[in-house]
Amino acid sequence: MTQAAAKTGFSLHEDWASVILGGATILIFLGWFILPTPTFAWKDSSELAQKVFAANNLSAIAIQFIYTFVVAIAGAILTGKSWKNLVIVFPILFLLTIIAVILAGNSTIKSLNLEAVIFSLTIGLLISNTLTLPDWFRNTLSTELFVKIGLVLLGTGVIFSDILKAGALGLIQALAVVLSVWYFAYWVCRKLKLDEELTMMISSAVSICGVSAAIATAGAIQGDSKKLSYVISLVLIVAIPMMIVMPYIANHFHFSQEVTGAWLGGSIDTTGAVVASGTLVGDTALKISTIVKFSQNVLLGVAAFAISIYWTYTNKTQKDGTVAKPTLGLIWERFPKFVLGFVAASLLFSFILRPEAVASVKDSMKSIQTLWFVLAFTSIGLETKFSDLFNENSKKPLYAFLIAQGFNIVITLIIAFLLFG
Template sequence: MPKKPLHEDWIAVIIAFVTIGLVCLGLKPLLPKFTVWSGAGSFSAQLGNTLLWQQMGILFLWVLASLFIARLLAGYTKLLNLIPSLLAVIFITLIAQLIANNSAMKSFGIEVVLFSLILGLLISNLIGVPGWMKPAIQTELYIKIGLILLGCNVIFKDILEAGALGIVQSVAVVFTVWYFSFWVCRKLGLDDEFRMMISSAVSICGVSAAIATAGAIEGDNKKLSHVISLVLIVAIPMMLFMPYIAIWAHMSPKVAGAWLGGTIDTSGAVVAAGTMLGEEALKYATLVKFSQNVLLGLAAFLISLYWSYSRKEANFEKPTLRTIWERFPKFVLGFVLASVFFSFILPTPLVAAAKGSLKELQTYWFALAFTCIGLETKFTDIFKMENGRPALAFIIAQVFNIFFTLGIAYLVFG
């Protein structure tokens, strides 16, 4: 009997902790570091730097080895098609980093993740992504690995403080926004499957919530794909503009982070937006987003319960407590465990020696993920299905979410 492949969450946990173990044992990869450049001379000097090319090779081999492990754990045997695909994704990401290190761009304070996203979007929407380039476009895996590594730099007492407050915020937001979204979808005449998936995606945690809800109600895959497209597309302008609104409104890092984490529907976009506001805002954005992820298992269980009992004629399987565990995002456990190790268990000198390298690796996993978000996103998809009614419902619900969550963030973290 063939062995059951591991879930992506567990694969991310394994890869992240193998990474942590190797770095703690002293294997610290030298990753590419571009210096600030302003003209053709300094630009050419960087491209002629042999050490920089060696570092690019190390980055490629490190990520390739991680993807090989991920593929094997997921039950795939075709590995060689990852090589050209990953070369393309890393090339785009490094071009973005080179652009971000231009002195003019540095003066505006624009982060490299924004350029990774923009380059990906340009390729996806103007040229199209060829089939050979798709195997290494694994956004969710990259984000999950990066988020677990982020746990190494988050002290556990901060998780307890912000996590408790984040749960308070998340419960208020999830229930209120979910019911408002469901009401809007009904007013626009969407069917029950669309209502459930859109409401969960807007109120809980985007793509993961939509997938969990579709699994709980055995929803149509075409509708699920459309909701996922909406999540990714709408998250982009939110990611770009909300940090600047937070700066303009003079929000504290706690409030700004809680606002971003509670409204933006993808972990990658939350991290990108939080990064633009600094380390503290990123920490609170991540912790609030994780607080919502924690509710995903419970939400999926309740949705399964409602769906099975409201549709008895379809003979849906009755949910059990196991549903909570199956839908619970396991990478959140990895994040917390990493924080526990670096807060309480590992010796202080070892923590100090390892955190820098882990931070660099985390940054590159996120940068690769943002490139992939751009490559996966096509703006034309938003208007194709049911004359744009799902898109309209999603946008209306998200606008309500933005304002309601901002008020809750001020009440809880202000």
């Protein structure tokens, strides 16, 4: 079956499709039906059988499959892709994704802070590098659409009242760290002559919130999925030793829990690793680290908006090779519309809905948002070859990331002492 065989005459940009599908999900959850939230937590084979593979839990997973399957088909129709091919590809994609989520749910794996996206990416990479997948299979994967739907739903978790509760010091540190580290990382990347897409992704990943920032930036600049996969791999690999080593450094030099928490929250890129490292230090450190990291996460939408404007203004070359003036019309044309969905969702859940309504859908919304991200990373793995990730050309991005992360660790510690010492 060819890709063209089932294309429709109608085609919508995937940014608008993600806003429509993400918005429809929110409305359905609020006014009609809340998807059940399956559990994937287990510590041994007995719990795996009794909890994860229990009939009611498998039923919840099946309902999530039906929902994502229908949305994926709707996305294919809206964007003019082959929905007939998707009928074959998506069940396979979902099965591989669920395997990754189950692996990540093991208590030992959780203690190492290995997230589901690591397993989904790895599973996809192993398959794509050991089997020869047909072109129509790869072409059917809707990686960017899945990511953007997840980002729209991510807006439901950015609640402005929670931002205010984080405290002035947490917000001040987050802003100081994000601005200083982002510009330093950008400078290092340009000095090493990295291309602009990698420069933007690495700068955002190091300075804001790791995986989510890299994804949002890739969406804002319409970045290459292979480059995104590489940056995400760096974020996850580097976060693990930082999570283990930094608490011991803090204890050795007798940093206060407040300073340690602010240091951990501002410099470790993934939220899960921040929580794990804060737990190693103490309750106060855990609280402060979580506040600081959440404050940085809040800047994600603002950063995506600013990056999209900057990208449009500085990249003036059009597809036909001509140079376009950065008019308001051009900025709007290139602006990632999924950011509007993210902001609208955040405003809706922050100022319009009652707290009880937000609480009623919070867990289910988080579960389905995470599922879209993991589906996207399974897709990235299936699209990517190891040779694309780790080769001679990957040395400079690695050096840039490590240098920027080193600066992040030092400057964040200084700011933590100034604000919390």
